[in-house]
Amino acid sequence: MKPRRICFSFFISLLIPTLSNAQQSYPKDDFIAPVEFPMLLSGTFAELRSNHFHSGIDIRTQGVEGKKILACADGYVSRIRISPFGFGKTVYITHPNGYSTVYAHLSGFNPEIAAWSRAEQYRMEQFDVDLFPEAGLIQVKQGDVIGYSGNSGSSQGPHLHFEIRDSGTERPVNPLLFGIAVKDFTRPTINGIRLYPEGANALINGKATPFNPGIAGWGLSYRFSKSDTIEVSGGVSFGINAHDLLSGSNNKNGINRITVFNGNEIFFEWNAESFSFSETRYINSFIDYATYSSSRERFMRTKVEPNNKLSLYRKVTGNGILNIRADIVYPIRIEIADGSGNTSAIKFVIRGKVAQNGVIKPRIDGQVFSYKRLNRFVTPHLKISMPGSCLYDSIVFEYNSTASDGNSCAPVHMIHNAETPVHDYYDLSIRVDTAYHKLADKLVMVILNNKDKPSSAGGKYQNGFLNARVREFGRFSVMADTIAPVIKPLNIANNKKISAQQSIRVSISDNLSGIKSYRGTLNGKWILMDYDPKNNLLKYNFDELINPGVNEFLLEVTDDAGNKSSYNALLIN
Structure with a gap:
């Protein structure tokens, strides 16, 4: 049954017009909500996340799994993605109006989608699949x-991640x-403003370091808690720390627009369209x-x-740096807005x-790494x-090393x-101590956090070096992974009677390099085991492959260093 549109229209009638600065007109009546209950968000579009902008909205599902998810418009299923990571179990629908919708972190699909995708998983003998049904199928x-x-994939709690995409791009x-x-009458919150000196002789209140004034006020009347006048020589740029609250929700969500005025002129604008x-x-360049x-x-x-090519910028003057002239007064107003047009502002x-x-600033000697060309560093x-x-910009490269910690x-x-x-x-190669060359196929490049906990970066051994492609700076070394994955049965045991249960549940984990593959069979035939890595859980829901009487279950697990474990048991149904 289709949900009635009258309730949704009521929400729309309550709202301030959305995103007046949008660059394009979008259809307003083609899509309904993907849920039957009131829309409360735990995540907003282009919200700041680790290494990425959020590509949709996160809809709260009342803290539980199993709520019905609805197609927002007529169309056909164009993609089904099932992964232990990322979006987990996801449905993509293509619509005739040129847009597609995405429904992610699902616990399961409707019977038709479930049957088709399950048949493909069995045909391919793998849980992790990326499927593209024929148009109209x-x-x-x-x-x-x-x-x-x-709560499938990398989700941290039950919710629906929902997207609308341009089907062509x-x-x-x-x-x-x-x-x-969504119902939203709450203005965004400004948590902090930061001013950055830009240029060799730039100073803010006489200092060559970022300035963090205290914040007071609220809504359209935020202000610096002390003096509202800042003395600057040279260039200055700005940083804004802010969040948004929606009506009926306590989640601190992202804002939708930043506009910085110099007098009556827009100096900078960013818009999450x-x-x-x-x-x-590029989020890592957008933020401090x-x-x-x-x-x-x-911030x-x-x-x-x-080298920041983010398209969310609407206007940027002088690369976002305001060049200050002596004895000139610059009235600054920073406005932030949420997706419903609620606005807060601060003036100084x-x-x-x-x-x-x-002005003397600390000098760092070293090789310059350019953002324009290939850079090499060899010891x-x-x-x-x-x-x-x-x-994102050229840097003076720094390097040092310490002896192995054992x-x-x-x-x-x-x-x-x-x-x-x-x-x-980029390509990183680390020479391995001679004593460990014999463990060549077990070696793993690792990056160490500030507590010396290693995370695997993979790598291949060649001619005394371990080579890997990495995407961060920090402390790197090499470790050997000689320990096989751990398999722990949770609801089965050898010769156990399983007629009263509906599934097989097994925990799998690895100490360093990570799980590369697993294969479960029942009576010699591959079975579909759903993998939830955040809980180290494999689960097989009984189907036609479970026989009356004795069943032989076998699970084999391999990590990225080639270490293997297996578990087998006779199960009585």
């Missing part, structure tokens, strides 16, 4: 149940631009990455680095001061080959610093 009508809410577009509205997946990692690395606070910056004044020549124990596309098979190499983001992959 699985058709849906607006309001049809296509699946059920869940695959660019996600803010769903709130299509009339799929649409972006491509190829540019989503060094502050995020150290404190997990995200959105007006400064646009030369910058007074230009005569620049002081010869007897290390090789780096880094394309310019890896960097747990690693090579020295620990500090490659630049973890507070500088890396956009693309």
Whole structure:
């Protein structure tokens, strides 16, 4: 049964017009909500996430799995993605109006989608599949149940991740631009403003370091808690830390628009309308990455680095840097808005001061890595080959190393610093201590966090070096993974009677390199085992392959270093 549109229209009638600065007109009546209950969001479009902008909206499902998920418009299922990671179990629907909708983190599909995808999984003998049904094979009508809410993939709790994409370009577009509205009367919150000195002799209130004024007020009347006048010589850029609350929800969501005025002129504008997946990692240049690395606070910056190609910028003057002239007063107003048009603002004044020549700033000696060309760095124990596309701006490269701590098979190499983001992959080679060459096929490159906990970066051994492609700076070394994955049965045992249960549940885990593959069979035939890596869980729901009487279950698990484990049991049905 289709949901009645009258309730949805009521929400729309309550709202302030959405995104007045949008660059394109979108159809407002083509899509209905993908759920039958009131829309409460736990995530907004282009919200700031780790290494990416959020590509849709997260709809709360009342804290539970199994809620009906509806097709927002007529169309056909064009893709079914089932993965242990990312979006988990996902349905993609193509619509005749030129847009597609995406429904992710599902617990399961409707009977038709489930049967077709399950047959394909059995045909391919794998759980992780990316399927593209023939156009029109699985058709849906607006309001049809296509699946059920869940927590699959990299989800951290039951919810629906929902997207609208341009079918031709695959660019996600803010769903709130299509009339799929949420109840929201709350203005965004400004948590902090930061001013950054830009240039060799730039000073803010006499200092060559970022300035963090205290914030007071609310809504359209935010202000600096002390003086509203800041003295600046040279260039200055701005950072904004903010979040949004929606009516009926306590989640701190992302904002939708930033506009910085210099007097009556727009100096900078960022608008969360649409972006491509190829540019989503530019978030690490959009935010103050060094502050995020150290404190997990995200300041959105007006400064646009030369290799930042993010399309969400609407206007940028002077690369987001305001050049201050002596004895000139600059009235600054920063406005932020949410997806429903609710706005907050802060005003302050910058007074230009005569620049002081010869300001001494710390100098770092080292090789310059350019964002324009290939960069190489070589020592007897290390090789780096880094394309310019890896960097948002040129850097003075830093490097040092320390001896092995006894747990690693090579020295620990500090490659630049973890507070500088890396956009693309570069080649890293680390010389392995001679004593460990015999373990060549077990070696893994690792990156160490600030508590010395290693994370695998993979790698292949060749001629005394372990080679890997990595996408961050930090502390790297090499370790040997000689320990096989651990298999722990949760609800089965050898010769156990299983007639009263509906599934087989097994825990699998690995100490370092990570699970590469697994294969479960019943009486010699492959069975579909759903993998949930965040809970280390494999689950097989009984189907026609379970026989009356004795069944032989076998599970084989391999990690990325080639270590293998197996478990077998006779199960009595």
